[in-house]
Amino acid sequence: MRNDIASRAREIALALTSWPSVTGSAEEAAVERLVYCLGPMASTSTLPIPNDPRRNVFWLKRGRGRRTIVLTGHFDVVPVDDYGDLKPLAFTPESLLPEIVARLRRTGENPLALADFESGDYLPGRGLLDMKAGLAAGIAAMETYAGEANLLFLGVSDEEDRSAGARAAVPLLPVIAREHGLDIELVINLDAISDQGDGTVGRVVALGSIGKQLLTAFVVGKEAHACYPQDGVNAAYLGAELLTEFELADELAEVSGNEIAAPPTALHAKDMKSGYNVTTPAQSWLYWNTLQHRRSASDVFDIALMLARRAMARAARKVARDIPVMTYAELAARVAPDEIKAKADELAALTALDLPERNKLLTAHVWAKSGLSGPAVVMGFGSIPYPAVSLTDAGLEDAIKAAVRPHGLSSVRYFPGISDMSFFGESSGDLSAAAANTPVWGTGFTMPESAGFPCINIGPWGRDYHHWLERLHAPYAFETLPRVLLSVIEAVMNRR
Structure with missing residues (x-):
C-alpha cells in the first residue's frame, strides 16, 4: 500500500x-x-x-x-x-x-x-x-x-x-x-x-x-431619553449609517484582472448598553471583513475614512450636529502611553476574549481618558492582519x-x-497603518x-x-x- x-x-x-x-x-x-x-x-x-x-x-x-x-x-x-x-x-x-x-x-x-x-x-x-x-x-x-x-x-x-x-x-x-x-x-x-x-x-x-484586514468603528453618540431623542445623538443610528455605507462598498472591492476580492461585509454591529432602558445608546461597536490583493493597510484605511466621513456627513444633516471621524492613533495621542499600556496588559491576560472584543474595550478606555465628548467616530483595525x-x-x-x-x-x-x-x-x-491603529497590537498579539x-x-x-x-x-x-x-x-x- x-x-x-x-x-x-x-x-x-x-x-x-x-x-x-x-x-x-x-x-x-x-x-x-x-x-x-x-x-x-x-x-x-x-x-x-x-x-x-x-x-x-x-x-x-x-x-x-x-x-x-x-x-x-x-x-x-x-x-x-x-x-x-x-x-x-x-x-x-x-x-x-x-x-x-x-x-x-x-x-x-x-x-x-x-x-x-x-x-x-x-x-x-x-x-x-x-x-x-x-x-x-x-x-x-x-x-x-x-x-x-x-x-x-x-x-x-x-x-x-x-x-x-x-x-x-x-x-x-x-x-x-x-x-x-x-x-x-x-x-x-x-x-x-x-x-x-x-x-x-x-x-x-x-x-x-488575498489579504484580510478587519476594519472597526467605535461610535460615540450623546445619550438622550427616548421621548426627547433630538436632545442627543443615537450611537445606534450613527452605526446604521456606517453599515449602509460600508456594506458591499465597491471602493473596497479590489479588482485584479478577472479576479475580484470580495467587497466588505459587516461581521458585528452592536450598541454597548448593558441592558434595557429608555435611554438611547451612547456607544456602539462595529467591524467589517475586508479583503485585498495589493492594497496596503494605509490604502484600505484611507478608503475607510473616506466612507466613514461620507456616512457621517449624511448623519449630520439629520441630527443637525457635526460628527467628526478620527483614527485610533489620533485618539491615542491624547492619552499618556503608560495609561494605555496598563490597560492593554490587563486585557492581554483575558485570553477568553477575542481580539475584536479586546480592541473594543481598549478603545473605550482610551476614549474615556481622552477628555473628548461625542458624537464622534473612531476608526481602527480589530484583529490580526493577513x-x-x-x-x-x-x-x-x-x-x-x-x-x-x-x-x-x-x-x-x-x-x-x-x-x-x-x-x-x-x-x-505595508502594515504600518494597521500597527498604529490596532489598539492591542504588540500586547494582544505579535x-x-x-x-x-x-x-x-x-x-x-x-x-x-x-x-x-x-x-x-x-x-x-x-x-x-x-x-x-x-x-x-x-x-x-x-x-x-
Whole structure:
C-alpha cells in the first residue's frame, strides 16, 4: 500500500481526520497523530508555540545539496456542533457517509450534496477537506519522492483561530535553514478550495493569496431619553449609517484582472448598553471583513475614512450636529502611553476574549481618558492582519504552470480565502497603518516579519467546508493532488 501513492494519501487523510484537533482542545492528540502518520523518522520534531499549548510539527527529508521545498498546512479544525445527532461520527468519514446519505434522503434538504455522496466521488467529515487531505497529499508525495530536493514538511497547529502556528513558525524557518544548510526555493501551502460546480474552480494552483484586514468603528453618540431623542445623538443610528455605507462598498472591492476580492461585509454591529432602558445608546461597536490583493493597510484605511466621513456627513444633516471621524492613533495621542499600556496588559491576560472584543474595550478606555465628548467616530483595525501575497518570479511562475497543466490544473493569481500563505509568502502591502491603529497590537498579539518566500497554494477541492456537509472530492485529493505536487517539485528543481 505504501507504494501506491493514492492509497497512501487516502490512508493518511482518514487517519489524520480520525484524531482531530478542534480549536482549543485535543492539541497534543493531533500532534501525536500527525507524527505517527509521518512515521518513526529521526528528523521529525515538534516545536512549541510561545504562550500557547499547541505545537508545530517539522519533518525534513534530505535530498542532495541545499535546494529545499517546504510543504505546509494547518491541522486544526472548527468545532462540530453543527452535525447535530451525527456529531459522534463527525471525524469518521467512512462511517459518517451512509448516515448523511440517509438523512439527506429523508429530509430532501440539499439535493446537490446527496447527488455528490451518491456518486461515490465525495467523502464527508470535519476537517477532511479543510484540510487533512491536503496534508495527506503532501506527506504521500514526500514519501514517494526520491530526487535531489530537500523536502521540509511543516504542520502548523492553528490557522482557523489566529494563525498562531504559522506566526510562530515563520521566524524559525531561517534558523532551521541555517542549522541544516537549506536554501528554501518555494513554499507550497496545501489549503483547500471550495467549488460548487464541476471542479474547474477547485483544480487550480494559486500564485498568491488575498489579504484580510478587519476594519472597526467605535461610535460615540450623546445619550438622550427616548421621548426627547433630538436632545442627543443615537450611537445606534450613527452605526446604521456606517453599515449602509460600508456594506458591499465597491471602493473596497479590489479588482485584479478577472479576479475580484470580495467587497466588505459587516461581521458585528452592536450598541454597548448593558441592558434595557429608555435611554438611547451612547456607544456602539462595529467591524467589517475586508479583503485585498495589493492594497496596503494605509490604502484600505484611507478608503475607510473616506466612507466613514461620507456616512457621517449624511448623519449630520439629520441630527443637525457635526460628527467628526478620527483614527485610533489620533485618539491615542491624547492619552499618556503608560495609561494605555496598563490597560492593554490587563486585557492581554483575558485570553477568553477575542481580539475584536479586546480592541473594543481598549478603545473605550482610551476614549474615556481622552477628555473628548461625542458624537464622534473612531476608526481602527480589530484583529490580526493577513497580508496579501503574490509570486514575483515570472520564470518560476511559468515553470509551475507548465508542471500542473498536464494534470488538468489552471492557475489563479490569488487564493480566494485567508490562509497561512500571508505569513510565508512575498507580502505586497505595508502594515504600518494597521500597527498604529490596532489598539492591542504588540500586547494582544505579535506579528512576525513576512518570511518573503515564493509561495503558492495547491490543495484539495470540495464543498461546504465549516459546515456539516463538508465534503472532499476524493479522486482529485488522493489520485491527482500528490502527483501534481511531485510534478511541481521536479519542475522547480529542473530550473537552474
